[in-house]
Amino acid sequence: MAPTATTTASSEQELLETITKLASLGPIGHANFKSKVALGKDASLLEEIPASTRARYARHNIDISEGYPVVPDNEQIPKFVADAYEIRNKDFPYIERGKNADPEKKALFGAATEVRDLTKHIGTEIYGLQLADLDDKQKDELALLIAERVVVFFRDQDLSPNKQLELGHYWGQVEVHPQVPRVNKNLNGVTVIWQDYYRKKYGLGLTFKRSIGGNSQWHTDLVHEHQPAGITHLHNDAIPKVGGDTVWASGYAAYDKLSPAFQKFLDGKTAIYHSAHHYVDPLNPLKGPKYVEREHPIIRTHPATGWKSLFVNRSMTSRIVGLEPEESKTVLEFLFNIFEKNLDIQVRFNWRPSKEGLGTSALWDNRISQHNAVWDHEGLEPRHGTRVTSLAEVPYFDPESKSQREALGLSLD
Numbered sequence: 532m533a534p535t536a537t538t539t540a541s542s543e544q545e546l547l548e549t550i551t552k553l554a555s556l557g558p559i560g561h562a563n564f565k566s567k568v569a570l571g572k573d574a575s576l577l578e579e580i581p582a583s584t585r586a587r588y589a590r591h592n593i594d595i596s597e598g599y600p601v602v603p604d605n606e607q608i609p610k611f612v613a614d615a616y617e618i619r620n621k622d623f624p625y626i627e628r629g630k631n632a633d634p635e636k637k638a639l640f641g642a643a644t645e646v647r648d649l650t651k652h653i654g655t656e657i658y659g660l661q662l663a664d665l666d667d668k669q670k671d672e673l674a675l676l677i678a679e680r681v682v683v684f685f686r687d688q689d690l691s692p693n694k695q696l697e698l699g700h701y702w703g704q705v706e707v708h709p710q711v712p713r714v715n716k717n718l719n720g721v722t723v724i725w726q727d728y729y730r731k732k733y734g735l736g737l738t739f740k741r742s743i744g745g746n747s748q749w750h751t752d753l754v755h756e757h758q759p760a761g762i763t764h765l766h767n768d769a770i771p772k773v774g775g776d777t778v779w780a781s782g783y784a785a786y787d788k789l790s791p792a793f794q795k796f797l798d799g800k801t802a803i804y805h806s807a808h809h810y811v812d813p814l815n816p817l818k819g820p821k822y823v824e825r826e827h828p829i830i831r832t833h834p835a836t837g838w839k840s841l842f843v844n845r846s847m848t849s850r851i852v853g854l855e856p857e858e859s860k861t862v863l864e865f866l867f868n869i870f871e872k873n874l875d876i877q878v879r880f881n882w883r884p885s886k887e888g889l890g891t892s893a894l895w896d897n898r899i900s901q902h903n904a905v906w907d908h909e910g911l912e913p914r915h916g917t918r919v920t921s922l923a924e925v926p927y928f929d930p931e932s933k934s935q936r937e938a939l940g941l942s943l944d
Contacts, residue, residue: 594715600712627834633671648660653781667701725915747848758923760920763894775908785866794839806823843863
């Protein structure tokens, strides 16, 4: 029996009512969260702020009187995937600050007491400089150094979240996430990185036996964006006496690990990258969580160095466009392992400052890296930081660009 106009209208009305009810619910949240997402004042963990974090905020007059961290109210958080797409779905202007910087970095290096490369391929630590005091020329040179060395570290920093946000705006449009906790309502774009908080409020299941989840897995920040992350700046102000390290791996070096034939196969190919948070699809609301997805080049060219980098990560790369599912799975698994299993293209950094009461900053380029926060302190000591991410260009692949080793005249064997 064919459906009548009355039954069709009734079905459409039921679907509309279902969508309306779904829109009134709390956000679905993050793939790693097991508990209901806490919102507004219910999300506060003010009484458990680490002492060193509280002291930093007091020193820089940061208001946390309305609770900490601040999480957007339910009506401010997109529930439907189309709304999440629309937050940033068009090109916006981007200036590559490192592109025209002094390649010798005389202003930056001249003001430092020491500059030390931590490994051959990735990671540099700078001593004797305060990030809060850098002038524009030094900021440009630092952007170039990050583009070359992937991640740069500064210990003993007296840095306010306000100044961290100011630096982020200099390097690009600062990402303001619609869901994640931030320091306060006046510092949109300064997110809180505090795994103890996510464990207690959202059920993030980190334990000794299950130490993967949240930031403790190999990932690259914000790959689902139309213009994904460039420089991310994490300032840790509460650091375990032992443990709590972070590991980074170089996308430049990962690309150079591949054979010329495999490089040629991947050059110009694209993949689908998805968000960490998920939403509701209004066209099929009962199907389950829906991610924001974008298509980007697997091999991308960095605009400052002109070097090719492998741009995939296990947490948020879904599939390679144009390959059969099993082909894509096999190739991606191989590429993930290049980052994760080659110790010579990684740097492991311990955050401890040498001066009591100060913090440590790491600044890395997400276009050319992955990172993983090591969960070995098991939450027995606090680990807390504030993060600002500057969004960069629309990813592109320049077929005329060279690999890092090729550009530097190093052996390709």
